[in-house]
Amino acid sequence: xxxxxxxxxQSKFFLPYGPHKYCxxxxxxxxxxxxxxxxxxxxxxxKNEVIVVGVSGGKDSMVLLHLLEKFYSKEQTxxxxxxxxxxxNYRNKAIKVALKEIKKRNIEFKLVSFKKKLGKTMVxxxxxxxxxKTIGSTCSYCGPFRRKLLNETAVEMNATKIATGxxxxxxxxxxxxxxxxxxxxxxxxxxxxxxxxxGFIPRIKPLYLAPEKEIIAYASLNKINHFSEECCxxxxxxxxxxxxxxxxxxxxxxxxxxxxxxxxxENLKPSIQKKEKTTFCxxxxxxxxxxxxxxxxxxxxxx
Amino acid sequence: xxxxxxxxxQSKFFLPYGPHKYCxxxxxxxxxxxxxxxxxxxxxxxKNEVIVVGVSGGKDSMVLLHLLEKFYSKEQTxxxxxxxxxxxNYRNKAIKVALKEIKKRNIEFKLVSFKKKLGKTMVxxxxxxxxxKTIGSTCSYCGPFRRKLLNETAVEMNATKIATGxxxxxxxxxxxxxxxxxxxxxxxxxxxxxxxxxGFIPRIKPLYLAPEKEIIAYASLNKINHFSEECCxxxxxxxxxxxxxxxxxxxxxxxxxxxxxxxxxENLKPSIQKKEKTTFCxxxxxxxxxxxxxxxxxxxxxx
Numbered sequence: 179x180x181x182x183x184x185x186x187x188q189s190k191f192f193l194p195y196g197p198h199k200y201c202x203x204x205x206x207x208x209x210x211x212x213x214x215x216x217x218x219x220x221x222x223x224x225k226n227e228v229i230v231v232g233v234s235g236g237k238d239s240m241v242l243l244h245l246l247e248k249f250y251s252k253e254q255t256x257x258x259x260x261x262x263x264x265x266x267n268y269r270n271k272a273i274k275v276a277l278k279e280i281k282k283r284n285i286e287f288k289l290v291s292f293k294k295k296l297g298k299t300m301v302x303x304x305x306x307x308x309x310x311k312t313i314g315s316t317c318s319y320c321g322p323f324r325r326k327l328l329n330e331t332a333v334e335m336n337a338t339k340i341a342t343g344x345x346x347x348x349x350x351x352x353x354x355x356x357x358x359x360x361x362x363x364x365x366x367x368x369x370x371x372x373x374x375x376x377g378f379i380p381r382i383k384p385l386y387l388a389p390e391k392e393i394i395a396y397a398s399l400n401k402i403n404h405f406s407e408e409c410c411x412x413x414x415x416x417x418x419x420x421x422x423x424x425x426x427x428x429x430x431x432x433x434x435x436x437x438x439x440x441x442x443x444e445n446l447k448p449s450i451q452k453k454e455k456t457t458f459c460x461x462x463x464x465x466x467x468x469x470x471x472x473x474x475x476x477x478x479x480x481x
Numbered sequence: 482x483x484x485x486x487x488x489x490x491q492s493k494f495f496l497p498y499g500p501h502k503y504c505x506x507x508x509x510x511x512x513x514x515x516x517x518x519x520x521x522x523x524x525x526x527x528k529n530e531v532i533v534v535g536v537s538g539g540k541d542s543m544v545l546l547h548l549l550e551k552f553y554s555k556e557q558t559x560x561x562x563x564x565x566x567x568x569x570n571y572r573n574k575a576i577k578v579a580l581k582e583i584k585k586r587n588i589e590f591k592l593v594s595f596k597k598k599l600g601k602t603m604v605x606x607x608x609x610x611x612x613x614k615t616i617g618s619t620c621s622y623c624g625p626f627r628r629k630l631l632n633e634t635a636v637e638m639n640a641t642k643i644a645t646g647x648x649x650x651x652x653x654x655x656x657x658x659x660x661x662x663x664x665x666x667x668x669x670x671x672x673x674x675x676x677x678x679x680g681f682i683p684r685i686k687p688l689y690l691a692p693e694k695e696i697i698a699y700a701s702l703n704k705i706n707h708f709s710e711e712c713c714x715x716x717x718x719x720x721x722x723x724x725x726x727x728x729x730x731x732x733x734x735x736x737x738x739x740x741x742x743x744x745x746x747e748n749l750k751p752s753i754q755k756k757e758k759t760t761f762c763x764x765x766x767x768x769x770x771x772x773x774x775x776x777x778x779x780x781x782x783x784x
Contacts, residue, residue, distance in 0.1 A: 357660055358731065358738055360745040420734055424727055428661065431723055435661055442663040449752040 191395065194433035202399055209396050212387055213245050220370040222382040223339065228255045230337035230379075232328055233280065235260070235272030237397045238343030240279060240404040242385055246341065247283055257335055261324050262291035264299025265412055272405035279403050290331050292323055296477060304412055306480045313479045317413050326464065326473035332379045344383040347390040350436045351421050353443045358421075366450045368443065375456070378465040389436065494698065497736035505702055512699050515690055516548050523673040525685040526642065531558045533640035533682075535631055536583065538563070538575030540700045541646030543582060543707040545688055549644065550586055560638055564630050565594040566623055567602025568715055575708035582706050593634050595626055599780060607715055609783045616782045620716050629767065629776035635682045647686040650693040653739045654724050656746045661724075669753045671746065678759070681768040692739065 182189045182201035189199035200208055217223055231246060233239045246256050258280050260273050273289065280287045293299045300320060307316045332340050349368060356365035374380035385393065397404055409415070429435045458464065459471035470478070485492045485504035492502035503511055520526055534549060536542045549559050561583050563576050576592065583590045596602045603623060610619045635643050652671060659668035677683035688696065700707055712718070732738045761767065762774035773781070 357745055358735070358742060360741045360748065362745065362748055417735070420731070424731060428723070428727060432661070432720070438663045439661060442660055442665065445663065445665055446749070446753070450749070 191392075193392070195429075195437060197433070205392075205395065206399060209388070209392055210245065210249070213384060214249060216370070216387045217250075217382075217384050220382070220386070222371055222384060223250065223254065225253060226255075227338045228257065228336050229339045229341050230257045230259050230332040230335050232340060232342045233258045233260050233276045234269075234343070235274070235276035235405040236343070237393055237402075237404045237406065238345055238348075238385060238390075240276065240343075240402050241393050241397050242341060242343045243279070243283070244400065244402050246384070247285070257286040257288070257337070259287070259328065259331055259335065260289045261327050262289060262293070263320055263324065264292050264301055265410060266301065268407065268411050271407070275403055275405040286335070288331055288335060290327050292327070295327055295330075296323060296473075298477075298480065300412060303480055314476075317415065319476050319480070320412075322472040322476050326462070326471065329377075329379055329464065330462075333377065337379050340379050340381045342381060342383055343385055345385045345388050345390050345393055346436055346440065347422070347425070349383070349386055350425060350439050351418055353439055354425060355417065355421050362450050365443065366447065366452070369447060375465055377458075377463065387437075387440075494695075496695070498732075498740060500736070508695075508698065509702060512691070512695055513548065513552070516687060517552060519673070519690045520553075520685075520687050523685070523689070525674055525687060526553065526557065528556060529558075530641045531560065531639050532642045532644050533560045533562050533635040533638050535643060535645045536561045536563050536579045537572075537646070538577070538579035538708040539646070540696055540705075540707045540709065541648050541651075541688060541693075543579070543646075543705050544696050544700050545644060545646045546582070546586070547703065547705050549687070550588070560589040560591070560640070562590070562631065562634055562638065563592045564627050564634075565592060565596075566627065567595050567604055568713060569604065571710065571714050574710070578706055578708040589638070591634055591638060593630050595630070598630055598633075599626060599776075601780075601783065603715060606783055617779075620718065622779050622783070623715075625775040625779050629765070629774070632680075632682055632767065633765075636680065640682050643682050643684045645684060645686055646688055648688045648691050648693050648696055649739055649743065650725070650728075652686070652689055653728060653742050654721055656742055657728060658720065658724050665753050668746065669750065669755070672750060678768055680761075680766065690740075690743075 180189045180192075180199050181187070182204050183199050184204040185201060187201035187203070190202050191200045191205040192198070193200070198208065223229070229246060229250070231239065231243050233243055243256075243258060246254075250256065258276070260276055262273060263269050277287070291299075300316065303319045304316045307313055307319065328340060352368055353365060356362070356368070370383050370386040372381040396402075425436070456465055456467055457469070459466040459474050460469050461474040462471060464471045464473075466472075468475075483492045483495075483502050484490070485507050486502050487507040488504060490504035490506070493505050494503045494508040495501070496503070501511065526532070532549060532553070534542065534546050536546055546559075546561060549557075553559065561579070563579055565576060566572050580590070594602075603619065606622045607619045610616055610622065631643060655671055656668060659665070659671070673686050673689040675684040699705075728739070759768055759770055760772070762769040762777050763772050764777040765774060767774045769775075771778070
């Protein structure tokens with residue numbers, strides 16, 4: 179059996195894109211170093227920030243919370259926020275796991291629900307979208323609603339940053355989908371960090387350079403509790419799943435593909451980033467590219 | 482059985498990206514209209530051009546020659562040029578097919594060989610590259626050599642344009658490979674038309690919007706002779722083949738993907754096209770981005 183690149187122990191992890199071979203201990207330090215490097219590289223944090231972590235209860239957000247607590251809780255204030263979309267037998271279970279973990283860590287926590295804030299659960303949305311194909315898929319409602327509540331509540335929690343658990347695979351899937359779909363505008367909105375503006379808290383993705391497989395391994399090695407049911411029961415996500423499968427196959431054939439696509443995007447970003455005209459939503463006064471923000475537009479559609 | 486979109490005949494061709502359904506006759510006119518539209522859209526031809534068609538003997542170049550002859554031979558002068566790379570049991574056979582077809586059409590024709598012009602056949606190249614992995618793959622020599630002879634000979638033939646048989650699939654594969662490889666510089670060089678400059682004849686790809694499958698169908702419908710052995714025996718092209726397979730699967734799942742990727746590239750091109758510093762090759766005086774052009778650089782490597 180091959181040895182670890184860093185010590186004489188047997189390697190337990192083979193990362194073909196390096197290639198790297200690591201024992202448990204050195205995989206852990208490799209993973210954590212990259213996490214800290216990502217935060218430095220993209221200038222995600224200044225001093226004395228109030229970081230609100232979007233916590234779904236899944237592996238990504240639980241690992242994110244763990245790492246921010248482990249390395250940044252002395253200098254920064256870390257808080258957690260969960261959004262209950264009202265997806266029975268799924269989000270309630272995930273939030274239970276998240277809550278248990280958050281209580282252990284003794285950090286400020288807030289739970290907000292679609293039901294209370296918007297008057298609709300995702301079940302209500304699905305009842306409308308299921309019958310009426312012209313108003314868009316169920317999933318197209320969940321994202322804007324979640325982002326709206328995340329921002330609004332983070333403002334109430336005095337956040338200076340919102341941190342989300344998006345990983346390398348998520349980002350590369352989004353970049354590739356925009357490439358295949360010819361959507362430069364959407365592609366320009368991706369990236370490790372989104373600048374804030376009036377009423378809009380900047381967002382950071384500290385796991386932006388972490389492959390999904392390694393997050394799973396890290397969670398398991400460090401016994402980080404998380405809700406591990408794969409998919410939301412409302413979402414087939416046929417398109418994203420096809421891209422996930424295709425990209426994983428290409429990464430297996432050509433290791434390093436994910437990082438290469440990410441670099442392509444980062445090289446490209448400065449030339450495609452146009453200043454989008456922004457104004458404020460007439461209904462909720464949030465930053466918007468039109469008269470109504472996408473969440474309020476979606477709310478009108480199902481009301 | 483479904484009817485043709487244009488008449489009451491039974492449809493023989495289903496093109497899912499439209500979707501279009503055509504009988505033989507209307508498929509033919511659809512294919513030919515798109516060909517002429519491509520030439521107009523990208524302003525490929527002015528009046529009284531001398532078009533030198535690069536003819537390999539394969540389906541793409543034979544269909545290209547047929548279409549240029551059919552629609553442009555009154556206004557334009559059409560000539561043909563074949564390059565013999567010296568690949569035994571392959572190019573010699575293909576050129577035989579090409580020659581027969583060209584004779585029938587009674588157009589000016591030139592055949593040049595790597596052996597005579599460069600002193601090396603691809604067999605000679607392979608003998609060097611096969612033993613020495615540091616000097617690059619066999620295929621990396623063939624492209625620059627072919628492009629060099631194509632341009633040099635086209636100059637001798639008084640060409641104002643060089644036309645090649647690159648089709649939609651070829652172009653989309655190249656775009657996707659550059660995307661996955663993070664190679665913006667190479668991507669910027671792609672496109673339907675390449676501007677010329679001193680000593681460098683502009684190149685056009687009139688089949689740029691024609692899917693490979695439809696070229697095969699058109700060749701068969703119109704009984705256009707061509708050499709149909711799939712691959713060059715020297716080339717495994719493992720990487721391009723993996724991309725071809727992947728892209729064909731995505732096109733099957735999401736019809737229109739090819740055109741969508743092409744549009745992405747075309748929207749992007751203006752922002753990635755930087756003026757490359759160009760100078761002239763010290764050895765052969767052709768346009769070059771360095772002291773030596775890539776063909777002369779390659780020649781030095783194997784001499």
